[in-house]
Amino acid sequence: MDLIAIGSGKLTARINPLGAELWSLTDAMGREMMTDADPAFWTGHAPLLFPIVGRLRHDSYRVDGHEYALPQHGFARRSPFHIVEQDDISVLFRLDADEETRRVYPFDFRLDMAFVAEETSLFMTATVINQGMVDMPFSFGFHPAFAWPLPFGGKKDQHVIIFEEDELAPVRKVGSEPGLIAHESAPSPVSNNMLVPTHDMFEGDALIWDQLNSRRLKWGAPGHPLLDIAFPDTPWLGLWQKPGANYLCIEPWAGMADPVGFDGDIWMKPGIIRLAPGAQRAFHLNVRLVEN
Numbered sequence: 001m002d003l004i005a006i007g008s009g010k011l012t013a014r015i016n017p018l019g020a021e022l023w024s025l026t027d028a029m030g031r032e033m034m035t036d037a038d039p040a041f042w043t044g045h046a047p048l049l050f051p052i053v054g055r056l057r058h059d060s061y062r063v064d065g066h067e068y069a070l071p072q073h074g075f076a077r078r079s080p081f082h083i084v085e086q087d088d089i090s091v092l093f094r095l096d097a098d099e100e101t102r103r104v105y106p107f108d109f110r111l112d113m114a115f116v117a118e119e120t121s122l123f124m125t126a127t128v129i130n131q132g133m134v135d136m137p138f139s140f141g142f143h144p145a146f147a148w149p150l151p152f153g154g155k156k157d158q159h160v161i162i163f164e165e166d167e168l169a170p171v172r173k174v175g176s177e178p179g180l181i182a183h184e185s186a187p188s189p190v191s192n193n194m195l196v197p198t199h200d201m202f203e204g205d206a207l208i209w210d211q212l213n214s215r216r217l218k219w220g221a222p223g224h225p226l227l228d229i230a231f232p233d234t235p236w237l238g239l240w241q242k243p244g245a246n247y248l249c250i251e252p253w254a255g256m257a258d259p260v261g262f263d264g265d266i267w268m269k270p271g272i273i274r275l276a277p278g279a280q281r282a283f284h285l286n287v288r289l290v291e292n
Contacts, residue, residue, distance in 0.1 A: 004083070004091050008117040011289065020081040020093035020113035022046040022144060025122060027289060031152065033227065035145035035247035042145070042242050047077035048113065048126065049141035051105050053271065054257025055179030062265040063137065068104050072179060073143070075101060076111060090116040097131070108132035121288040129280040136275045137266045139255020141234070142285045145247040146219060146227060148197075154221020161195040161239075161250070162218040162226075169211035173204055175260040181208065181270075182260055199243040206240035208256065219250060220292070228288040236271070252285060 003014040003023055014024035023045045025033045037043050052061075055072040062068075079101075081093035095111045102108075110129040115122065130136040149156050167190040175182030189195055189207065201207060212235060220226035231237075231252030238251040255271030266272060275281060 004086065006086075006089055006091055006115060006117050008089055008119055008121075010120045011117050011122060013115055013117055013122050015091065015093070015115055016045075017081050017083065017093060019047055019077040019079060020095070021048065021077065022115070022122075022124070025287065027120075033147055033150060033289070035147060035245075037145075038245060041245035042247075044077075044143070044145060046142070046144035047073060048111075049073040049139070049143055049251075049253070049255075050076035050111055050126075050128070051107075051109070051138040051140075053139040053141040053253045053255035054181070057177065057180060057258040057262050061269070063106075063267070066106075068106070070104055073141070075104065077143075081111075081113065084112070089118065090114065107134075107136040107138075109136060109138070120290070121286060124285040124287075126283045126285075127280055128275065128283075130275040130277055133277050135277070137269075137272045138275060139253070139269075139271050139273060140281075140283050141238075141251060141253035141255060142231070142283070143249055143251045144285070144287075145241075145249045148241070148246055148248040150220050150224070150227070152220065153224040157196075157198075158221040159197065159219070159248075160222065161197065163190060163193045163195070163214040164216040165213035166190070166193050167195075167209060167213060169209070169213075172208040172210055174206060174257075177260045179205075179257055180260045180262070181257050195239075197239065197248060199241070202239075202241050202243050206238045206251075209237040210235075210256065212237050217250070218290075219248070222292060224292055226290050226292050228290045230286040230288075231284065233283045234285075252283075254283060 112127040170185035234252035236253040
């Protein structure tokens with residue numbers, strides 16, 4: 001499937017209509033800020049997580065007395081979106097409920113995904129709309145994989161995440177059931193609002209902040225251009241990579257995986273949002289290239 005390109009002259013984004021997934025983000029010199037998608041590690045780029053974030057216990061959930069199967073992170077990332085509007089600097093993709101989605105998620109949703117390039121920023125807005133007649137449960141997350149190292153200079157071990165606020169609260173990790181959240185927490189790896197990532201941090205899968213103060217952070221090597229990443233509508237954050245890969249996923253979430261041992265229905269799942277009929281909820285992710 002051909003990628004859709006938009007750009008401001010200072011930034012170019014290329015998006016795959018399959019999943020409305022950002023595949024490439026380059027500066028005016030053509031330097032790539034996204035993952036190299038090396039198949040030895042992970043071929044994803046920036047999947048959209050809907051209608052769940054993370055994994056369900058036994059890959060299934062219960063609602064209204066019925067059980068449905070859903071794979072990790074839901075189906076949006078593997079669904080073809082259609083283009084509603086497009087010009088040189090913006091594009092709007094849409095995914096509507098259909099017979100196939102209703103078999104695994106019996107709700108009449110619409111998911112719009114908008115991209116706008118402006119100067120050195122890419123603005124992304126996901127809007128979830130309940131077009132049905134009953135309350136709709138869902139979660140949503142972004143999953144962008146940024147280059148590690150970024151192409152502006154600085155070695156891998158010089159790259160840092162600089163949080164907007166101090167993040168002293170413990171973090172959560174994946175537990176004994178694959179992909180599910182452990183009940184225990186671990187000490188925060190953040191010091192003076194800065195995290196220095198290492199590959200071995202991710203030997204046990206993602207690091208998860210469920211008591212997050214920040215809604216913005218910077219990624220890169222001090223002394224070189226950085227990515228300023230804002231996520232005003234998502235209260236949790238995951239960091240993940242396959243150890244040794246040339247990317248770091250910085251994942252703002254509204255929702256998360258089931259906890260270990262979870263056996264409740266979907267309304268009891270941590271992070272589930274209840275969307276009334278006719279209501280909508282928007283989630284923004286803004287990435288800006290800034291000089292340090």
